[in-house]
Amino acid sequence: AQSVAQPEDQVNVAEGNPLTVKCTYSVSGNPYLFWYVQYPNRGLQFLLKYITGDNLVKGSYGFEAEFNKSQTSFHLKKPSALVSDSALYFCAVRTLTGANNLFFGTGTRLTVIP
Amino acid sequence: NAGVTQTPKFRILKIGQSMTLQCTQDMNHNYMYWYRQDPGMGLKLIYYSVGAGITDKGEVPNGYNVSRSTTEDFPLRLELAAPSQTSVYFCASSDRQGTEAFFGQGTRLTVV
Numbered sequence: 291a292q293s294v295a296q297p298e299d300q301v302n303v304a305e306g307n308p309l310t311v312k313c314t315y316s317v318s319g320n321p322y323l324f325w326y327v328q329y330p331n332r333g334l335q336f337l338l339k340y341i342t343g344d345n346l347v348k349g350s351y352g353f354e355a356e357f358n359k360s361q362t363s364f365h366l367k368k369p370s371a372l373v374s375d376s377a378l379y380f381c382a383v384r385t386l387t388g389a390n391n392l393f394f395g396t397g398t399r400l401t402v403i404p
Numbered sequence: 405n406a407g408v409t410q411t412p413k414f415r416i417l418k419i420g421q422s423m424t425l426q427c428t429q430d431m432n433h434n435y436m437y438w439y440r441q442d443p444g445m446g447l448k449l450i451y452y453s454v455g456a457g458i459t460d461k462g463e464v465p466n467g468y469n470v471s472r473s474t475t476e477d478f479p480l481r482l483e484l485a486a487p488s489q490t491s492v493y494f495c496a497s498s499d500r501q502g503t504e505a506f507f508g509q510g511t512r513l514t515v516v
Contacts, residue, residue: 299444324504333408333494333507334447380446391462392437392496392505396446 292317294383296395303371304403311366311398313381323364324382324392325355334380340364351375371402406430410495410508417485417515425480425511427495435498436478437462437505438470440491447494453478485515 293316303309315321322341326334338349345357355366364381381395411426429436434455439447449462453472467489469481478497482489492512496505 294446326507331510333509334496334505336504336506339504391449391452392498393449394439394447396444 292393294381294393294395296398298398300399302401305373306370309368309371311379313364314362315383322384325366326380328378373402373404376402408497408506408508410511414512421485422483427478428476429497433497433499437496438480439494442491487515490515
């Protein structure tokens with residue numbers, strides 16, 4: 291069965307500091323991994339994805355994520371946080387086999403403190 | 405190019421009433437999805453479709469029905485609304501497996 295875990299409900303970071311939002315996954319087969327961001331009263335916006343290739347993927351708004359197969363992790367990172375990065379972040383996983391579902395984690399609320 | 409459009413944005417239903425949440429996309433995507441988002445629970449898949457005429461259940465299909473008569477439209481039907489269906493509903497689409505999904509703005513539904 292597929293699952294995604296985001297172990298932190300809330301992450302606080304000072305503006306200008308690096309940020310990390312954690313995600314671990316469990317799938318049978320090779321994973322497709324995604325990060326989405328949700329601003330208040332809005333739908334989810336795609337940030338970045340890992341399908342294959344380089345383990346470090348770069349996405350929108352200066353975000354990047356590192357795929358680690360041995361640790362089954364896909365942590366979201368940014369070198370310098372902005373107040374405008376404050377939002378709800380979701381990690382998601384899909385596999386090539388089985389139903390074409392996109393499974394989401396429970397979300398991590400990021401607050402960047404000025 | 406509007407992307408994924410959901411209507412209505414907000415709705416209050418009484419217990420036992422029925423309604424249809426509309427979703428349409430103009431990107432010619434084959435895959436479409438309905439999710440519900442409850443606080444602290446992430447997004448749960450209700451139903452999905454891999455093309456016109458093909459639908460299948462997701463994780464939480466009970467109390468809902470869908471149809472996919474065209475590539476563009478994927479309405480979600482609630483037949484007998486219950487308080488447990490109070491949630492925010494999101495429709496999404498993608499062009500094929502492995503690509504990112506595009507989401508609508510959501511429908512906030514309250515059942516009283």
